[in-house]
Amino acid sequence: MTTVGTPRRVQRRAWLRIFTSGLLLWVLTVAVTFVTGNPNLVPTLVLLGSFLVPVTFVAWAFERRDTGEINAELILNTFITGGVLGVLAASLLEQYLLHPSPGLFFGVGLIEEGVKLVALAWLTRRLHVKSVRDGMILGASVGFGFAAFESAGYAFTALFTEHGLSLMQLVETELLRGLLSPVGHGLWTAILGGVLFSPSTREHFLLSGRLFVAYLGVSLLHALWDSMHQIAMILTLLWTGTAWQYNLLARGYLPQPTETQVRLMTFLDWAGLIVVAVVGVGWLLFEWYRAPRSRPPTAAWRISTGNWATPT
Structure with a gap:
């Protein structure tokens, strides 16, 4: 006998079905591409690998x-439209506003988090009830859309090397970015979305000092994430650098690191990424659990707005 709660439990497994079927298709595409060497399969490989984890x-x-304000149409709109608009706007602004400097990575963080925040606010401006948790979900949708399209670009670029086309490098890029994407763009924009939609259940956005501080905070996390390899390199040189390496640097040359330095640099790089990820996830959980649950809309509100979506 089927219980009343069964459909809900089945619905909650949708993400798992998406991931398992998508992963199987990606692995199958990788295998067939390597076996046949068919370049026509490269777009399929790039799209599957870049979108699998964000969509999941x-x-x-x-x-x-x-x-009940969030429906599949809104999620799809924020993911695709928000992601594409974010990537395009960030590309234009970074091209004309950023130049090589010590603050380059922080500039990237400010621009990319800013365009995602603007895209989120624009696409959700007509929501009648702005719940903090819904804001975090919609922010994550915009962020993961941005990450998916950005990863597709990185994967496509990785295909081309000085020795010709490299399917292995493409696959490695997709694996690495897929593993790291849950603690990247989606996480940062989810935090901003929660702050943008707070306090809960109001009709208009509130541009507050708290939103500005959150924007600077996620931009800093973004900058630290992007610059962690360089930070690890500098720390390794400061702690273990030798006289001949400093002499080469003074003359404008980049010295070859020793095996010990490579191991230390790799450790610091990954340790730094883990710290940034833990801070981001901790911030997200804090915002999620401190947010009050929204009450179901009243019948009068439904009649006035014409919104008859069933709350979940």
Whole structure:
């Protein structure tokens, strides 16, 4: 006999079905591409690998929406439109506003988090009830959309090397970015979305000092994430650098690191990324659990707005 709660439990497994089927298709595409060497399969490989993890996490987040305001159409719109607009705007602004400097990575963080925040606010401006948790989910959707399209670009670029086309490098790039994407763009924009939508259940956005501080905070996390390899390199040189390496640097040459330095640099690089990820996830959880759950809309509100979506 089927219980009343079964459909809900089945619905909550949608993200898992998306991930397992998508992963199987990606592995199958990798195998066939390597066996046949067919270049026509490269776009399929790039798209599957770049979108699998972002789409899975958006589906997982969608199951935890706070009100009936969020539907599949809005999630799809924020993911695709928000992601594309964010990538295009960031590309234009970074091209004309940024130049090589010590603050380059922080500038990238400010621009990319700013364009994602603007895209999120624009695409969700007509929501009648702005729940904090829904804001985090929609922010994650915009961020993961940005990450998916950005990863597709990186994967496509990785295909081309000085020795010709490299499918192995493409696959390695997709694996690395897929593993790291849950603690990147989606996480940072989810935090901003929660702050943008707070306090809960109001009709208009509130541009507050707290939102500005959150924007600077996630931009800093973004900058630290992007610059961690360089930070690890500098720390390794400061701690273990030798006289001949400093002499080469003074003359404008980049010295070859020793095996010990390579190991230390790799450790510091990954340790730094883990610290940034833990801070980001901790911040997200703090915002999520401190947010009040929204009450179901009243019948009068439904009649006045014409919104008859069923709250979850």
